[in-house]
Amino acid sequence: MGCVISREVQSGIVSEVKEEKSLTVESNRTVEEVSTSRGEGNVVEVHNGEKVKEKEEKSDGDGVQRPKGERRRYKPNPRLSNPPKHLQGEQVAAGWPSWLTAVCGEALNGWIPRKADTFEKIDKIGQGTYSNVYKAKDTITGKIVALKKVRFDNLEPESVKFMAREILILRRLDHPNVIKLEGLVTSRMSWSLYLVFDYMVHDLAGLAASPDIKFTEPQVKCYMHQLLSGLEHCHNRHVLHRDIKGSNLLIDNEGVLKIADFGLASFFDPNRRHPMTNRVVTLWYRPPELLLGATDYGVGVDLWSAGCILGELLYGKPIMPGRTEVEQLHKIYKLCGSPSEEYWKKSKLPNATLFKPREPYKRCIRDVFKEFPPSALPLVDTLLAIDPVQRKSASDALRSEFFTTEPYACDPSSLPKYPPTKEMDVKRRDDEARRSRAAAKARVDGGKKHRTRDRAVKAAPAPEANAELQHNIDRRRLITHANAKSKSEKFPPPHEDGQLGFPLGASNHIDPDIVPHDVSLDSMSYTFSKEPFQAWSGPIGNHPTTNGITKRKTKNTANDALDLSKPYKGTLKDKGKGKKIIA
Numbered sequence: 179m180g181c182v183i184s185r186e187v188q189s190g191i192v193s194e195v196k197e198e199k200s201l202t203v204e205s206n207r208t209v210e211e212v213s214t215s216r217g218e219g220n221v222v223e224v225h226n227g228e229k230v231k232e233k234e235e236k237s238d239g240d241g242v243q244r245p246k247g248e249r250r251r252y253k254p255n256p257r258l259s260n261p262p263k264h265l266q267g268e269q270v271a272a273g274w275p276s277w278l279t280a281v282c283g284e285a286l287n288g289w290i291p292r293k294a295d296t297f298e299k300i301d302k303i304g305q306g307t308y309s310n311v312y313k314a315k316d317t318i319t320g321k322i323v324a325l326k327k328v329r330f331d332n333l334e335p336e337s338v339k340f341m342a343r344e345i346l347i348l349r350r351l352d353h354p355n356v357i358k359l360e361g362l363v364t365s366r367m368s369w370s371l372y373l374v375f376d377y378m379v380h381d382l383a384g385l386a387a388s389p390d391i392k393f394t395e396p397q398v399k400c401y402m403h404q405l406l407s408g409l410e411h412c413h414n415r416h417v418l419h420r421d422i423k424g425s426n427l428l429i430d431n432e433g434v435l436k437i438a439d440f441g442l443a444s445f446f447d448p449n450r451r452h453p454m455t456n457r458v459v460t461l462w463y464r465p466p467e468l469l470l471g472a473t474d475y476g477v478g479v480d481l482w483s484a485g486c487i488l489g490e491l492l493y494g495k496p497i498m499p500g501r502t503e504v505e506q507l508h509k510i511y512k513l514c515g516s517p518s519e520e521y522w523k524k525s526k527l528p529n530a531t532l533f534k535p536r537e538p539y540k541r542c543i544r545d546v547f548k549e550f551p552p553s554a555l556p557l558v559d560t561l562l563a564i565d566p567v568q569r570k571s572a573s574d575a576l577r578s579e580f581f582t583t584e585p586y587a588c589d590p591s592s593l594p595k596y597p598p599t600k601e602m603d604v605k606r607r608d609d610e611a612r613r614s615r616a617a618a619k620a621r622v623d624g625g626k627k628h629r630t631r632d633r634a635v636k637a638a639p640a641p642e643a644n645a646e647l648q649h650n651i652d653r654r655r656l657i658t659h660a661n662a663k664s665k666s667e668k669f670p671p672p673h674e675d676g677q678l679g680f681p682l683g684a685s686n687h688i689d690p691d692i693v694p695h696d697v698s699l700d701s702m703s704y705t706f707s708k709e710p711f712q713a714w715s716g717p718i719g720n721h722p723t724t725n726g727i728t729k730r731k732t733k734n735t736a737n738d739a740l741d742l743s744k745p746y747k748g749t750l751k752d753k754g755k756g757k758k759i760i761a
């Protein structure tokens with residue numbers, strides 16, 4: 179078949195050092211880096227499956243851990259992806275397609291071919307912007323795995339580039355709370371490529387949205403501790419995830435949480451700034467600096483998202499569910515306050531003039547979340563700091579009193595065993611419920627006169643029509659990226675939020691005729707339906723605002739920042755056309 183899969187996974191950074199010495203990896207010998215939430219310093223050497231010794235490591239200040247006595251011989255280039263030509267030749271000879279060795283040869287090192295027909299697809303379990311995900315069985319080991327099939331639409335160089343980056347990043351990460359890339363399956367003949375992962379039954383969005391599940395404080399601490407430990411590892415390895423949200427936090431039946439979907443992740447160099455796109459992170463979890471156009475940012479973007487997740491787990495629903503970038507920023511200002519004068523001055527954010535409110539907004543996190551456990555408030559407050567510097571680091575968050583005071587985080591293995599609950603399962607269940615409600619209604623209506631039914635159908639669409647509408651909106655959002663998950667870096671659309679609101683990424687994203695500079699943000703407003711939210715991971719799920727928009731204007735106050743039962747005043751106009759936004 180000419181298909182291949184890797185068998186051995188190495189920690190990328192450690193293997194870079196090994197690669198220098200010898201390009202041949204000794205059989206049955208792997209080096210695993212073990213990390214803890216307190217820091218990442220121990221290297222465990224494993225020989226023939228047995229732990230041989232633990233080595234103390236030291237870092238040369240570049241965050242890369244290496245054994246005592248071994249000095250940094252060269253500064254690894256985090257963006258390096260291609261091995262020298264002769265290595266590419268070896269990889270092709272080993273069975274890898276040459277196009278793959280050309281784009282991410284480094285990530286293939288140490289992996290050996292295996293045939294794709296040794297996997298049996300069981301079910302489609304997920305769909306992403308550029309991939310389908312399947313549950314499958316490895317027929318050799320009997321293990322259940324997840325196969326992420328990457329689509330290459332006409333071999334679009336962008337999608338190849340992003341796929342290569344995701345693979346490279348995944349191979350550099352090795353932590354219990356980060357999804358592990360177990361291998362790649364590809365064919366010389368076809369352009370499709372499968373990424374092989376451990377199969378995970380749940381995601382946090384699905385669990386959180388499940389009506390039967392109410393997390394206790396120790397459980398929230400347990401999930402947050404795992405999330406922050408995974409983030410600490412990514413950041414120590416100079417990787418920004420840039421899309422932390424519930425549906426990207428996968429959970430297995432042992433309660434272990436793993437950060438997944440590194441499709442938007444990027445390497446960063448803390449010592450040498452290079453501009454990055456601000457069109458990343460799903461809207462509800464996107465920090466203010468990105469909405470304000472920052473291209474020079476760091477770990478703070480992931481920490482903000484983690485703060486949104488913590489708020490969500492404790493509050494019971496998403497804390498800032500904006501529909502457009504403007505609305506998102508407004509929600510942030512209302513809850514977290516608007517940036518201080520000092521921050522405006524030092525940050526020099528591209529969109530500052532457009533989004534600086536005339537009157538500053540007061541921060542009211544501690545009022546709004548006064549019901550939160552007292553030890554959680556300081557952490558929420560830190561993670562949701564407007565100035566990213568004040569969000570500190572994942573390691574600091576792990577040392578916060580939230581984790582060091584009783585009740586402590588429970589052990590993952592003590593978490594209840596839930597039925598499979600992914601965000602996708604929740605959506606499927608909602609769709610089924612809608613369909614059966616529609617069927618029941620149709621049976622009732624069936625007894626009525628024909629003319630009456632016709633009129634009723636015209637007057638108000640049947641529930642399944644709404645469901646279909648919702649489904650199409652969701653799909654369109656997935657496809658167009660206008661769903662608040664900025665994928666413009668993957669497939670840059672001309673006007674990313676065109677259908678939903680204002681694309682803020684470009685400096686001219688708002689028509690000054692519509693939003694004059696001297697208009698306070700307070701004068702722009704939006705509306706919410708009174709229905710409760712059903713999905714937790716951004717507007718991909720059922721979103722009440724898509725069901726209709728009320729034109730009623732009401733005055734909003736700081737305290738209604740999170741009060742979704744009240745309609746929020748509103749006349750946000752569509753870009754340049756003066757239309758109401760219909761998401």
Ligand SMILES: Nc1ncnc2c1ncn2[C@@H]1O[C@H](COP(=O)(O)OP(=O)(O)OP(=O)(O)O)[C@@H](O)[C@H]1O
Nearest residue numbers: 304305306307308309311324375376377378439441
């Ligand atoms: N290891 C896994 N085990 C089980 N399910 C998984 C696994 N990896 C991914 N999935 C499912 O597939 C979905 C899509 O995967 P993923 O998010 O990695 O793809 P993507 O193309 O990057 O999607 P998106 O466009 O949402 O970012 C996930 O939301 C999840 O439900």
